[in-house]
């Protein structure tokens with residue numbers, strides 16, 4: 349079995365500061381890391397699909413190093429629109445994948461158990477939308493051609509329209525060009541995305557896009573054309589992508605916060621606790 353935890357959009361701030369006045373993203377990130385550490389099955393790796401920091405500030409990256417350093421498994425990072433490739437490369441250069449990545453785009457490919465991860469850089473300095481560009485897309489095409497193992501492609505900006513209009517306006521610009529590359533490689537099992545701060549599943553170019561909720565604040569669910577850009581504190585969560593050769597890749601959502609339970613299932617006729625003799 350290969351198990352990958354997919355977390356996203358931490359929006360870390362310098363120590364002691366909140367995000368947008370009310371989101372204590374540093375505390376929420378710490379809780380997410382505790383939730384990862386307390387999973388019954390330890391993931392083989394963590395993929396973090398961007399917006400690691402809120403303002404690409406070296407102090408935010410310093411806190412990221414401190415928090416992510418608590419995880420014993422490899423952590424694979426890609427930049428979001430709140431990060432920059434240059435800032436992430438400068439501060440996180442010893443993280444796996446980043447140190448092997450060359451060129452202006454922070455993109456790389458690694459093996460995780462039976463799977464392959466291809467990490468893309470959709471950040472555009474100073475802009476909220478995403479763009480991959482011809483050079484990175486041809487690198488993606490070449491990289492996907494080299495190996496036909498089941499592959500996850502990580503990109504911060506989702507290529508599929510979500511229906512949350514103000515976020516779709518700052519989505520990925522070269523969606524069609526990405527679709528042509530992905531559609532030519534049927535071993536791409538998933539696109540792992542972030543950016544929209546909600547759990548969203550959509551088909552894209554013959555594969556499945558799984559957009560993970562933020563482990564901090566969420567974007568309000570509102571499909572109105574003029575819906576304002578607002579956030580709330582719906583329960584933070586993350587995805588677990590579990591692969592076995594027989595079942596393929598199956599994605600589960602897991603919550604960060606604690607909740608009541610577990611409780612045993614039991615019948616109305618009599619209590620059947622684990623280990624009881626059947627009545």
Ligand SMILES: [Fe+2]
Pocket residue numbers: 357359399428543544545
């Ligand atoms: Fe974000």
Ligand SMILES: [Fe+2]
Pocket residue numbers: 399428429430504542543544
């Ligand atoms: Fe974003």
